[in-house]
Amino acid sequence: MAEKDIEQQHEEQLKGESAWAGVGKYLLHRAKPHLPPWLGVLGAGVAGEGAHLMWADSPWGAAGLTLSSVALTGAAWWAGRSASAQRRLHSAITVAAGSAWVTAAALSGPVSHPVIDLYAMGGPVLALSWNVRMVMRRNADPVGDSSDKGLLEKVGLARTKLGTPKVEPNKVTVPYALPAGEATNDDVSKSLPRIASALDVPTTAVRYRPDPGSARKGELVIVPEDMLREVIWYPGPSAPGGSIAEPLVIGVYDDGRELRLTLPQAIHLLVMGVTGSGKTEAALDVMAEVLTRRDVAVWLSDPKRGQDLGEAFGACDWVVTTQDGAALMIAAFEAVIPARQLWLGSHGYRSWEPAAAVRQDDPAHTCREDGTACGCPGMPYLVGWFEEAANTLRAVDDDAFTGIAQEARSAGASLVVSMQRASGYQISTDTRASLPAALCMGVDERDAGFALPSEVLDAGANPGAWGNKRPGYCYLVSAGVDEELWSTPSRTFRN
Template sequence: MARNSNGRRVRHTDFLDNGMVAEYTGPGLLPGESHGGGSIGAYLLHRAMPHLPPWVAAAGIGIAGGLGSLQWEQSAAAGVGLTLASVALTGATWWMGKSTTQQRRLHSAITVAAASAWTTAACLAGPAAGPLPDMYLIGAPVLALSWNIRMILRRNDDPAGQSSDKGLLEKVGLARAQIGNATVEPNRVTAPLAVEAGEQTNEDVSKALGRIASALDLPTSAVRYQPDPGSSRRGELVIVPEDMLAQAAYWEGPSNLGGSIADPLVIGRYDDGSPMYLWLPGDPKAGRNGTHVLVAGGTGSGKGETALNLQTEILSRRDVLLWLSDPKMFQDFRPLLPGIDWAAEGGTPTEVMVEAIKAVIPARTRWLGQHNYRQWVPAAAEVQNDPAHTCRTDGRACGCAGMPYLVTWMEEAASTLRNIGDNAFTGIAQEARSAGVSLIVSLQRPSFDQMSTSTRASLPSVIALGCDPRDESFSLPDTVLDAGAHPGAWGNRRPGYCYLVTPGIDETRYASPGRTWGFAPDAVSLMEVLADWAQRNGAVADPITAGAASSVAGNAYTGRTAPSHGPAGHAAMEDDDVDETGYGPLVDPEDEHIDPEAELPESQEGDDAPIFGRNSGRKPSPEEARRLFADALAEFEAAGQMVVGPKDFTDWCDRHSLSRPWVSERLKEAAMAGRLEATNATGRWRIVPAPVAA
């Protein structure tokens, strides 16, 4: 680098034809430096240096004409050669100017044509012949000054730093748009953009994003536009030249083991390498509300691994419970089951869970209100020893057990919605956030024919993975799609690629693609260790949540199982009575009362009667049938099947010679008597647990 007379480096700035700023260094003074008389000449010289090349070229043309005349004056052959060379040089200049602006191309061709024509005439007739001296003395300074003026006009004195060059923007239909000074970060360029007032809007920029990506030879997802909320013609153009997501990164464990669920969950990374954060609870200090999440993506888009990212982060926190419904029988989540507070398969168990969540929400909201919490915060999960959060009327600390946050996860929710109605989650989604409950719904296509519009509107956060291009509008808001988000471009070819829209992150990130961590086969053992940690150190259900869930689900809800010995009550079993997993007896529950050491009873009369070919037997009386029906409800309740309908009584009807219409009537009677309650699904009833004597 050049230095000034004092040995200091000096930087000068020039403006190129594409509107970019070129910086170079040379001897001179930095702005604001004082200088003595000895350095003024050097300073002025180097300020004038960018304007000298046209004058040097003009002087060179005069010298070339004088020297050429000594060799070729009055030569006819030289005249032909010089004329052809002049025409060829002018044509080459015009041809090579195709890639630049039309104005610069024409200016360059005229300059070359004029200079070569004078040089040819001077070589043949002599530089002093006829009008040639006057033409040179007038024409050469004019051409040199025209290039100086062009250089000066390229400088932009607009305080916003907008460029006047229209090269790229002219190609994409935004010729009069102005680009401000760009901010350059690692693998990310952000430039303010303003379109012509009264002629174009931010929508025109959104429509041009594909053409901009084409002009830059980048994928469509690499170019985004974030409109300014306060203007319809201004925004920021974001370009990410390199896809840093192409190389998969694998899960290495939870980001914050033992932390609070109020801390951000890290579920992957953006295309510029920064982490993807997701918050579930709200934060009154940050002005952020709690959120529900929609996970949407087509087959093969990576929903399973995205779910594992979220669930492993949730289970690694100390103050949260996870309830999971999975009609696929926990195919992807089997290693995590010991750490999950309640896991339900599809069908009736999921119906029971949905009804339990509905009962849990008002109970939790009531508790939070009694303890002066307007929304769930980490302090609500601790023992209530603060007088500011007491339910006592005398103002003293109540000492109530804390209430952990609750995450209810509905995997493959389309199956559940088909079984119990497309508005099954509407009430939950609308009411749960104030109760410290987050609902996560995962399905392939969140269209209006699968999920009610009210439910969809109540899921403010979304993880949108690859999908059919026609389904993009079901996953992402229009504003995010207009900003350049395009999950349909991935389909199932980029597993884990996604867009994240959620409170707590900058809205300019909404249209930035990210990728969740991958789960390699060797991650199973680490997930099992995490599940064991959650089983031993994670939160347990508070009395309010557990009581409300049990009041609906009965013994279908037992909470997280105790470590090492499986469900409570199995620890004292003999080794021969426990299966190889250590989690259950090898006998059917209905046979547990049988003493295997007891003598078999003597044969009774009728034991040798044929089983087949007999009459179906007598039909029970109405009183006996009602008693049998009450016993059947008790059996369902004991088995944990808390949602029933006529189809569940098929075998029972066959055994007792009763018809399904008769069962339907008894179900209605039981509902009127308070033993059953109607659910969202037609013909399905929730069993109200029978009171237990004190």
């Protein structure tokens, strides 16, 4: 009931008839909603007396009443499955107490002690508990503005039903169901900034996960405190001597989980962020993880001539620092792909796996026609890293770069393309489409769509809110990463 209606009702009550007849009518009117629990207590007393007259000396009656009490309590619990947990428990306790008293009254007599004492004390307590519940439900104080319902009404999602919240440290997940035929999950996406405003949290702290099987159901995820504000220094390689097929740990999510990237699953990676967004630190994190794995070779093109990644030069297999060198590397990459595909096919590999990087002593992976082990040297995974790729793309044929991206997957190779903006002026649509994974740092709001899929932005991801004000903050979209984490803010380690 609106606050205006409540005030109007109160004014009408004050102006009502003040004679004793009017007072009596008013009191009866106000008491009527509270009578059912008391009538229930009275009915239990009558039922106990009747049951005593019929089954006082019958053992079968005692057994039947006991089973009926249990069955009625179970039915009350089952019937309340769609109600709130408090109402369901309150109903079940009331039914259990009432049916147990009727059974006791039938066997011992309703006026015997302590049966009559339990009736005299327990009956009013149960009735009053329901009266109190009713009063609390009809509280006319204007608290709606601070309730979930009031909040949803404010942001244009009135009549949305919320499920039981799941509360974790610094994270609240609330299932929702929009009114059928009135709203869709797109409306939730559009309302996320207003929800953040109503809760007084950053826009990146509110996101949603739509139910893939429903157009109107999903979950709201709220992270009230920014746990990424504190710098987390790089703890060292997560798996030194391990395989490149194992996840690279490059940071943490805002709920404390590790930020993991698996390059063979990601296939090709776009690293994007404005100057000062922490893109170089992120690159060092990925590079440090890659270079400490046993079965990978790294080709690095760095037009900045080691200004940022110079510490990694000595561990790379090939480094170029000029546009001519980058063009040569791209041509070499283009030429090596069919050779790698031929090697994998001749050794019985449908795709690259860690076993392909070691000496081929397994007859199941031999290139010999007689089926004996060939003993060929292994072929490591290949990572081609193009730092500040916008400069490189201006100097080479973009179609060749696109061809590499499309063909390298089956050859056990990945491209890492790092640039400030992946707009159509910097990189062709075909090449951008061939980079399925993205590590997006802070960007200009107009560029977010070049780095992240539209469904991730709709779910609440907002790298444009960071720009260069939150160095290291990022979103990771990649195969092998749970989709619910694609719109979850994270932060890379500081080196």
